[in-house]
Amino acid sequence: MKYLDKKIEEIHKLLKEKKIKPIDLVEEAFQNIENSDCNSYITLNKEEARNVAKELEKIEVEDNLLFGLPIAIKDNIVTKGLRTTCASHILDNFIPIYDATVIEKIKKNHMIIIGKTNMDEFAMGSSSRTSYFGAPTNPWNKEKISGGSSGGSASTISARDVLFALGSDTGGSIRQPASYTGIVGMKPTYGRISRYGLIAFASSLDQIGPMTKNVYENALLLNILVGKDEKDLTSVNREEEDFTRFIGKNIKGLKIGVPNYFMSDIVSKDIKNKVKEIIKVLEENGATVDFIDIKYLENAVTLYQIIAMGEASSNLARFDGIRYGHSIKDPKDIDDLYFRTRSEGFGEEVKRRIMVGSYLLSGENAKIYYNKALSIRDDMRKEFKNAFQKYDLLIGPTTTTTAYNLSDSMDDPLKSFLDDVLVNPVNMAGLPGLNLPIGFDKEHMPIGMQIIGNSFEEAKIYQLAAFLEKKLKLELDPNRGEKNV
Amino acid sequence: MKDKLSKEEVYHVANLARISLTDEEVKKYQIQLKQILDDVEKINNVKGYDDDILIACWEENTSLRKDEIGEMLNPKEVLENAPHHSGNYIAVPIVINGGEGA
Amino acid sequence: MSNYIPTIGVEVHLELKTKTKIFSNSMNGYGEMANSLTNVVDLGYPGTLPTLNEEVIKLGIKAATILNCNIRKVMHFDRKNYFYPDNPKNYQITQARTPIGYDGYVEITLENQEKKKIYIEEMHIEEDTCKSAHRGEKTLLDFNRAGVPLIEIVTKPCISSGEEVKLYLEKLRELLSFGDISDCKIEEGSMRADVNVSLRKKESDPLGTKVEIKNIGSISNAKLGVEKEIKRQTKIYDNKETIKPQTRRFDDKKNDTILMRVKETGNDYRYFPEPDIPFVVLTDEMIESCRKEIPMLPDERRQIYKEKGILEINVNKLVQNRSLSDYLNTLLEEKIDFKIASNLLLGDISAYLNKKEKTIQETTLTKKRFVELVHLLENNTLTSKNLKEMIEDILEKEDSIEKIMKEKNIENITDDTEIRKVIKTIISNNPESVEDYKNGHDRAIKYLMGQVMKETKGKVNPKMTMDILLEELK
Incomplete structure (x- = not known):
């Protein structure tokens, strides 16, 4: 019997009535993971997950829909006592001695950590193929990528192994793989969720977010993740809110903007047509849709390259073989320790990015590139702000194509950046953005739509997403849907 | 415009990043780094922005922490993940030149 | 070169x-x-x-x-x-x-x-x-x-x-x-x-x-x-x-x-x-409240101490001893002889503090008791010799200085007519020494002083006594 396929309320009822126990869900999850065989995980938390499940039997089931449910954690979020690798050789033996703030919240809510998911090394990439542990595969077609960098979290949700996963999004790393695998992925407003314990890639862009199979569960998980954290100065103090509160409301009167850039020739025809269908649905249901121009959108990738690689070159300097992580044996001298540890420890993409990042900050370059990028980013943010004076939400495709083949060449160093042209702007402006599956292409690979909200208006995003989800009634379980093998 | 970086340029950035490279890798990065850097040059085409910078992507200011002592690690925990240690200390190959910085 | x-x-x-x-x-x-x-x-x-x-x-x-x-x-x-x-x-x-x-x-x-x-x-x-x-x-x-x-x-x-x-x-x-x-x-x-x-x-x-x-x-x-x-x-x-x-x-x-x-x-x-x-x-x-919290700085302290008549050498010693200087600063409004106060702080009190490795703030010497002490020294009710005897009690007990004096049986002759009376007797009893003094032998005056101290059991202020003695010898 598969319990994890049921509605979350039903699972909760079964738990509450003691018809099932958390351990049943844990065992089912491990069985699912084995069956779907997507290389979604770097480390499974088998023993500890079972212990926690057993412990939970001793306490009363709370009025908390998340109680006792398994969750998968992207492997760049530190978990005390549970190996955290960032999919890198340099951390492949690293056992953290503290918990990330989001992990504390998850444990407090009695969710059960099932394992650490696969990803691009240090979240650098868009196909999870830079993982030291091999790429995860797409449950819709195992020849295809599941996207990146949160590819393992996306594939395990898409395969219906578990209900919940955490991802992180620096330039699209939640939304893009969510789009490729047909799931719901939210990157909340920068500052919504504490970054304490998220191994930094680009500090001013990184944000943790929930990845789930549907909108409601996504909002439920976000509810417990948010909040000002004294350990993270960039986290923001906001009044508590229930992100599910607008779910089920109609969309009459909603004003929606579609940036022209998002519907330009960079996007494939299949995807554009799907988005156009959605626009029709929206208009039929009382929303207004306008095509608009937003300045600097086309510069987002460049800004992303400069800011992300610059910050990464500094953030990754701490991996030096001294205090933790991979370290060479018998170093000749300190430089030998640094150079060989880092050369052995980091993969190609990471080396490339931190070298470019070092160059971009070197000498006068910091002024020419990094500071300039910060200025333009500020202006871009203002452009979005202006747009949100007129519109409730912005929409567009999440990606320019659907998931491509795992075997496609990785030689082009620019390819991974171009996969993210449509998702980068949201990180630049610090806005919340969500991927919603809206259909399939000719090969029956999922197509995703991005819904972008004004700062801290995640609830409104969920309103629209839930409305469309209900209208479209897509079969999003790759185990059931007609597959094109 | 040249289509690749010089070997020296590649070595310079590899040195800043403390990464050693084989000859093969140098050849590869001469081309790849140049491709990325050319792409990054697009920033010079952006016009009409103002000079304000924003450090983190939102408008709140830093909140200050009260000066109160919190939990600390014991030396054993400090050494737990350290590959090389000696007594209560984390050890590295001898460094004689004194700190570069502060 | x-x-x-x-x-x-x-x-x-x-x-x-x-x-x-x-x-x-x-x-x-x-x-x-x-x-x-x-x-x-x-x-x-x-x-x-x-x-x-x-x-x-x-x-x-x-x-x-x-x-x-x-x-x-x-x-x-x-x-x-x-x-x-x-x-x-x-x-x-x-x-x-x-x-x-x-x-x-x-x-x-x-x-x-x-x-x-x-x-x-x-x-x-x-x-x-x-x-x-x-x-x-x-x-x-x-x-x-x-x-x-x-x-x-x-x-x-x-x-x-x-x-x-x-x-x-x-x-x-x-x-x-x-x-x-x-x-x-x-x-x-x-x-x-x-x-x-x-x-x-x-x-x-x-x-x-x-x-x-x-x-x-x-x-x-x-x-x-x-x-x-x-x-x-x-x-x-x-x-x-x-x-x-x-x-x-x-x-x-x-x-x-x-x-x-x-x-x-x-x-x-x-x-x-x-x-x-x-x-x-x-x-x-925030800036203003920080400014207000800044303690008085050395140059200002020096200036004030000089104005209060403290000797240059003591001014510098005080400024180098932060806790004594802070202590003194709490007394600036008091009507006391600051020369005496500074001597007291840098003399017997400092000696005690150094020996015990304490700061003055850790002793029992409240502002009120300190003022009392200075006044007693000012009007010669206490001598520096007494002070040495009393210092531990002064800094460790909470009793008034007068009470400590009583306990120690310290009672000084502050009345100058009484001292003069004793001096007159000594002078008339020691004509040779008086003669020696008048002939320029300095030792003689020390001897006469000693006699007065002996007679009064040290309960007179030496400086005051010397002044009277010199007057009587004229």
């Missing part, structure tokens, strides 16, 4: 007196077991983030105020990127673009009593590195110091001699230890100075090649190091040789500077704004 004009700039790092570190809440302490004062933030663990200690900002504001700096109200931090084992994240969080204080000065008094302003270019806040010790083939790292808050104070190149360097460092130490900013202990490393020295022929010439002297262990070595360096450079220039930019350190054993390393092309620190710490905005209220 030709004459050159030295141009000297000084960079001073001071550890701030806070309970916790700048970017984490582990303890800021010295002399504890290695690696016992750390947490994951100090160790630069993956995923950790900095927080910002409020007290550091406050001390920064105070230091900037004391150093007559302008205060920047909107500031951020920057990352200084360089690989070094004592630098846990391989970047140091500092303030490169927006130092909290800028354009200040410190005034020193030169040997010829002329005043000179030493101009401060800027002062910024940053974190300390960890401490390394070298054992055999290894360098051992102690992270207790990692993240201790520092301020770095950078002068303009406006200093022209080793003596001025010394005066500047002494002044800085005095000001900032009085301001409760830092312990300023060079021997414990809570104050560290680096000096840049260059020479040129004329004021109109561009500055010569800069040589940096690090690891200076004391203020006198700073002076000596600069003087030796000026000589060394002079010799090189006289020999028509060139100086390479370099870092030297002061070696205690050789009593001279020795080469540490020749500087290669400029360090590439890849500074950029620290994205983990948003803008820090200082409000006028």
Whole structure:
């Protein structure tokens, strides 16, 4: 019997009535993971997950829909006592001695950590193929990528192994793989969720977010993740809110903007047509849709390259073989320790990015590139702000194509950046953005739509997403849907 | 415009990043780094922005922490993940030149 | 040897007196077991983030105020990127673009009593590195110091001699230890100075090649190091040789500077704004309340003490003893003889405090009792001899001074007619001594004094008695 396929309320009822126990869900999850065989995980938390499940039997089931449910954690979020690798050789033996703030919240809510998911090394990439542990595969077609960098979290949700996963999004790393695998992925407003314990890639862009199979569960998980954290100065103090509160409301009167850039020739025809269908649905249901121009959108990738690689070159300097992580044996001298540890420890993409990042900050370059990028980013943010004076939400495709083949060449160093042209702007402006599956292409690979909200208006995003989800009634379980093998 | 970086340029950035490279890798990065850097040059085409910078992507200011002592690690925990240690200390190959910085 | 004009700039790092570190809440302490004062933030663990200690900002504001700096109200931090084992994240969080204080000065008094302003270019806040010790083939790292808050104070190149360097460092130490900013202990490393020295022929010439002297262990070595360096450079220039930019350190054993390393092309620190710490905005209220908390500084103390009639030598001693000076400052409104008060503080009370390793604030000597004590000394009810007998009780008991006097059976003759009576008797009983005195034998007066003391069992004030004795002998 598969319990994890049921509605979350039903699972909760079964738990509450003691018809099932958390351990049943844990065992089912491990069985699912084995069956779907997507290389979604770097480390499974088998023993500890079972212990926690057993412990939970001793306490009363709370009025908390998340109680006792398994969750998968992207492997760049530190978990005390549970190996955290960032999919890198340099951390492949690293056992953290503290918990990330989001992990504390998850444990407090009695969710059960099932394992650490696969990803691009240090979240650098868009196909999870830079993982030291091999790429995860797409449950819709195992020849295809599941996207990146949160590819393992996306594939395990898409395969219906578990209900919940955490991802992180620096330039699209939640939304893009969510789009490729047909799931719901939210990157909340920068500052919504504490970054304490998220191994930094680009500090001013990184944000943790929930990845789930549907909108409601996504909002439920976000509810417990948010909040000002004294350990993270960039986290923001906001009044508590229930992100599910607008779910089920109609969309009459909603004003929606579609940036022209998002519907330009960079996007494939299949995807554009799907988005156009959605626009029709929206208009039929009382929303207004306008095509608009937003300045600097086309510069987002460049800004992303400069800011992300610059910050990464500094953030990754701490991996030096001294205090933790991979370290060479018998170093000749300190430089030998640094150079060989880092050369052995980091993969190609990471080396490339931190070298470019070092160059971009070197000498006068910091002024020419990094500071300039910060200025333009500020202006871009203002452009979005202006747009949100007129519109409730912005929409567009999440990606320019659907998931491509795992075997496609990785030689082009620019390819991974171009996969993210449509998702980068949201990180630049610090806005919340969500991927919603809206259909399939000719090969029956999922197509995703991005819904972008004004700062801290995640609830409104969920309103629209839930409305469309209900209208479209897509079969999003790759185990059931007609597959094109 | 040249289509690749010089070997020296590649070595310079590899040195800043403390990464050693084989000859093969140098050849590869001469081309790849140049491709990325050319792409990054697009920033010079952006016009009409103002000079304000924003450090983190939102408008709140830093909140200050009260000066109160919190939990600390014991030396054993400090050494737990350290590959090389000696007594209560984390050890590295001898460094004689004194700190570069502060 | 030709004459050159030295141009000297000084960079001073001071550890701030806070309970916790700048970017984490582990303890800021010295002399504890290695690696016992750390947490994951100090160790630069993956995923950790900095927080910002409020007290550091406050001390920064105070230091900037004391150093007559302008205060920047909107500031951020920057990352200084360089690989070094004592630098846990391989970047140091500092303030490169927006130092909290800028354009200040410190005034020193030169040997010829002329005043000179030493101009401060800027002062910024940053974190300390960890401490390394070298054992055999290894360098051992102690992270207790990692993240201790520092301020770095950078002068303009406006200093022209080793003596001025010394005066500047002494002044800085005095000001900032009085301001409760830092312990300023060079021997414990809570104050560290680096000096840049260059020479040129004329004021109109561009500055010569800069040589940096690090690891200076004391203020006198700073002076000596600069003087030796000026000589060394002079010799090189006289020999028509060139100086390479370099870092030297002061070696205690050789009593001279020795080469540490020749500087290669400029360090590439890849500074950029620290994205983990948003803008820090200082409000006028915050700045004002910090200013109000700054204790009275030494120069103002000196001025007031002089006005109160305290002897120059005591003024200086008091200013050097912070807790006594603070104690005295609580008494400034009292109507007491400050000369007596200062003698009392620096004499018997200091002797007691030194012996017991206490501060005056830890004794029972309340303001009220101190005033009583001074008054008793003023009107000769107490003698200095009595004081020695009573001092422990005065500083350990809470009784009034009069009560202690009674317990000790101390009762002095303060009535001068009574003393005069005793003196007259002594004079008439000792005609030979009186004669000797009149013939210029000084010893005689001592003998007569002794007799009076014997007769009164020491219960008279010696000075008063001597005055009367001399009067009667006329």
